[in-house]
Amino acid sequence: MPDDAIQVQGIVKRYGTMRAVDDVSFTVAQGEFVSLLGPSGCGKTTTLRMIAGFVDPSEGMIRIHGRDVTHLPPEKRNLGFVFQNYALWPHMTVAENVAFGLKLRGKSRSFIRDKVEEALSVIGLSGYGDRLPRQLSGGQQQRVALGRALALEPQVLLMDEPLSNLDRALRVTMRRELKELQARMRMTTLYVTHDQEEALSMSNRVVIMSKGRVEQIAAPYELYESPATSFVADFVGITNFLEGSATGTGGGFVGVKLASGQMLRALARTPVAEGDAVRALIRPERVTLSATALDGDNVLTGRVMLSEYFGAVLRYSVRLDSGDVLRSEVHNFDSFIGNDSPVWIRALPEHLRVIPREGQG
């Protein structure tokens, strides 16, 4: 697309025979906030560093605003970076840290002074210019690292786990501040994280990676509600997996026959053929649990194995007649269902997703 700020096309990074990044493609539109999300070691940092220019791709192409930058040095790409360890110069003041990149570019004193003032104001640290990094909290230091990146007015901001060194409360506050700032400045942002809450709450779209490959690219809601693979369903939130075989497909629906012989009807998102081995997925909060009989379609029966009370939420584990264990999460409850009680479960077709059972899955 012509208005794509970042275009990554089939990039590969080999270390010896290992493919740390294995044919990854995605785009980030102008002003968009996109996250790379995945477990440790899946290739997020390597991907970001190839876009930044610190790592040379073995294959593939990277474009920034349409310009091929695949083999350009970092300083020729007009990108801003913020890393996990803020990497501030300890002996320089906040203002000197923010000014650093501008000085390297040979800007005039008065230009630098204005830009530093502006950056400090944007990150909420006006008046802190004369302090040393060690006189600031962790959150303030991370904001300085952000200010230093913003002062260069990059076309694109790249961030690698910028909040993961902060404690939880600060991380949540900074997450909101960062997102608010990014939206206000309409700053194209590519954000690396292994934290699904960060990715879901901040991003316009999320690129989910596993073992160097892209599993799914989707908006947060779609990712959670319609995971394309078992990996995504398992990595983002909690999912119940019910194994069965596809039967009676058509009209956007697919039937799933469980080991117990019971049938579930579900929305068909991914094409599956009659007789295919499949998984039906349902989120615990979508499972309706009842201590009295439910009739109609898509009702399963089982017994409560375990109930866990968390105040606002009650979590049940139910052993279904099929042998599967199903988790159910109840938010509005007036009574408890005891262990070993028989229960009826309803899983509505629109809340069930059916995906093929992959080789390893």
Ligand SMILES: Nc1ncnc2c1ncn2[C@@H]1O[C@H](COP(=O)(O)OP(=O)(O)O)[C@@H](O)[C@H]1O
């Ligand atoms: N310079 C390197 N030399 C060899 N292997 C590397 C190098 N950098 C990263 N790797 C490997 O590439 C894989 C992906 O690493 P990385 O991109 O840092 O993952 P993530 O950021 O998702 O945790 C890992 O298995 C890592 O050990």
Ligand SMILES: [Mg+2]
């Ligand atoms: Mg990393």
